[in-house]
Amino acid sequence: MAALLFCVLVSSILTEPASCTTRHYTFNIVQKNVTRLCKTKSIITVNGKFPGPRLIAREGDQVLVKVVNNVTNNITLHWHGIRQLRSGWSDGPAYVTQCPIQTGQNYTYNFTITGQRGTLFWHAHISWLRSTLHGPIIILPKKNETYPFRKPYKEVPIIFGEWWNADPEAVISEALQTGGGPNVSDAYTINGRPGPSYNCSSKDTFKLKVKPGKTYLLRLINAAMNDELFFGIANHTLTIVEADAVYVKPFSTSVVVITPGQTTNVLLKTKSHHPNATFIMAAQPYSTGQGTFDNSTVTAFLEYEGKNPSNKNAIFTPTLPQFNATSFVANFTKKFRSLNNPKYTIANVPQKVDKQFFFTVGLGTTPCNQNSTCAGPNGTKFAASVNNVSFALPATALLQAHFSKKSNGIYTTDFPTNPQNPFNYTGTPPNNTLVSNGTRLVSLPFNTSVELVLQDTSILGAESHPLHLHGFNFFIVGEGFGNYDPTNDPLNFNLVDPVERNTVGVPSGGWVAIRFLTDNPGVWFMHCHFDVHTSWGLRMAWIVLDGPLPSQQLPPPPFDLPKC
Known part of the structure; x- marks a missing residue:
């Protein structure tokens, strides 16, 4: 120390x-x-x-x-x-x-x-x-190591967020009490600033000053609470070089799609001259669900240093897709490939699978309290689930219970590996929308190769879900629309250079297949990164047991670990 x-x-x-x-x-x-x-x-x-x-x-x-x-x-x-x-x-x-x-x-x-x-x-x-x-x-990178691309002139974090005029804690508290959907945010933000597209906010705008003929690395972070976003810069092309702290094969785009929990590094090559113009950077939501969302646009300014202020200053605005442009999103996400370069990163995707899981993700309902009516569908409360289990957080930490071998009354390890009642997941919704509740986990041996298919459901309307796995990166080996076909869809899996991420958008009305290796002992959360869905229970956890070697075992808790 x-x-x-x-x-x-x-x-x-x-x-x-x-x-x-x-x-x-x-x-x-x-x-x-x-x-x-x-x-x-x-x-x-x-x-x-x-x-x-x-x-x-x-x-x-x-x-x-x-x-x-x-x-x-x-x-x-x-x-x-x-x-x-x-x-x-x-x-x-x-x-x-x-x-x-x-x-x-x-x-x-x-x-x-x-x-x-x-x-x-x-x-x-x-x-x-x-x-x-x-x-x-x-x-x-480590000292004396380089990027797999030309070193940028400057690096700039760009953080997307959401702003509520109300206290967000009061917003979700009210929603959980009434059983209805929470009030949407009042604005999106770029680096904490809403920009001029909102009332009374023109002076609260992020400005990026750039020089001509330079390459800038923009570090994009979607910290928004409940919205996937489209992002673009007027009259400029972006080259994607990294996703979720893993280098990817570079590709160019005028629009970036980024879900809550995802990060994306892009190279911005500025123009070779001093244009007398302001270029708007804009982000607006991608949304496919039936609920309300903040359908607004946050803007910031990209301006060139040294332009002549006496000349007329043109303003250019980027063209972003419609809010429900699912096909655009699907085509965009399929462009991501691991760099798969021995010097920087190798796509060590598991070629064989020890355990297969099929998880449905989506919305449902739970009954309202007796003799009362709630604001959810047909007087119920909104709920969300994985394999129809709405995950209940315990009163003490799961990792402590696991490490001390005192799980009785805290959790069970019988989380369903497949849907308990299969149905047409993306077709006509079933009449019964109720979900179960519990603190149920999956327990796996150390060094198990896992294949997990995440299937969206249309029970209360199909929508995409950004799923985040703690403790591991995973490889996205396949994705598609409709119901997953376990016979034919694996024939098209990419086991050579799939992208490696920690957060994946499960397609609206579709599925995604991921693979990972349980090389990290502990208890690891997996949940939707829409916080409203996490609050409603779209979450679960994996236990990875210790391996035989000391280097494969979870050490004891630190002395200052907080107590409940």
């Missing part, structure tokens, strides 16, 4: 940190008054910043983050996409790997970044606190 090095993050444009192998951060959770859309409200922040501070490290570095809770809410932080190899105690989801950090308490997250480089992000992982508690994780 004496060798801890404090890395200071101060620049608005990414600057390279000092060389260090252990990076030490202190995240103070504090209230901060912030004004957006001409309304001032107190929000929960890290170190008074919204979005929060950048965590910058190199591949191979150890990272220690001391989190001090100075607010009345219980807090946990999740380091989204970090593999957490044998460091599950630092993963962060409340009541899965830890009890929350209570008021006046602190906890030090301790993990090492192994085999990852690119962009990830950190965020709160309890209730809806991540609406304001989030920030970038920037993983630089």
Whole structure:
């Protein structure tokens, strides 16, 4: 611990940190008054910043983050996409790997970044606190190693978020009480700013100043709570080079699709001259569900340095797809391929499968309390489920119960490996929309190769679901529309260079197949990254047992692990 090095993050444009192998951060959770859309409200922040501070490290570095809770809410932080190899105690989801950090308490997250480089992000992982508690994780290559592309002139994080004039905690609390859908956000944000397309917000706009003839690396992060997004920059092409901290085969596009929980690095090559123009950067939602959503557009400005201010300044706007452009999204996602380059990253997709799982994901209902009527379908409450199980979080952390071998009354390991009552998943919905409730997990031996098919259902309307798996990256070996065909669809799986991610959008009215290896002991959450669906129960967890070697076993919990 004496060798801890404090890395200071101060620049608005990414600057390279000092060389260090252990990076030490202190995240103070504090209230901060912030004004957006001409309304001032107190929000929960890290170190008074919204979005929060950048965590910058190199591949191979150890990272220690001391989190001090100075607010009345219980807090946990999740380091989204970090593999957490044998460091599950630092993963962060409340009541899965830890009890929350209570008021006046602190906890030090301790993990090492192994085999990852690119962009990830950190965020709160309890209730809806991540609406304001989030920030970038920037993983630089090891010292003296290079990118698999020309080094950019500058690197700029671009974080998409959602803003509520109300308290988001009150929004989800009311929705869970009434059983109906929560109020949608009042605006989207780019780097915390709504931009001029919203009332009373023209001065609250992110501006990216660029020089002609330069290459910029934009680190895109979708931290929005409940919306997938289209993003584009007027009259500029973007080249995608990395997804979820894994290099991909580069491809160019004018529009990026990014789901909540996903990160995407893109190269922006600026024009060779000084155009007397402002180019709008815009993001707007992709949505296929039947519920309401914030159908608005957030904008920011890209402007060239050194242009003649006396000349007329033209404004160009990007053309983005319609909000329900499912075919565009499908064509876009199929372009992603692992770089599969021995120098940078190899697509070690499991060629054989030890365990196969088929999980349905979607919405359903639960009964309302006796003698009362709820705001969900036909007087019920909205619920969400995996294989018709709406996951109930326990009162103590699952990882602690697993490690201490005291699971009785906390969880069972009988999560269904297939739907208990098969039906036409994308056809006419069944009459019975009720889901079951429970804390049921899947337990797997160490080093098991898993194939998991995630199937969307149309019970309350087909819609896409961004599924995030903690503790692992996975390979997306196949996807399609309609019901998954276990005989014919695997014939078209890509087992050579499939993209490797930690968050995947299950197609609306379709399916996606992923493979991963259980090489990380612990308890690992998997859930929809639409927070409303997670709140309704679209979540489950995997137990990965210890392997035979000491290096394959989960160490004991740290001394300062929070108590429930």
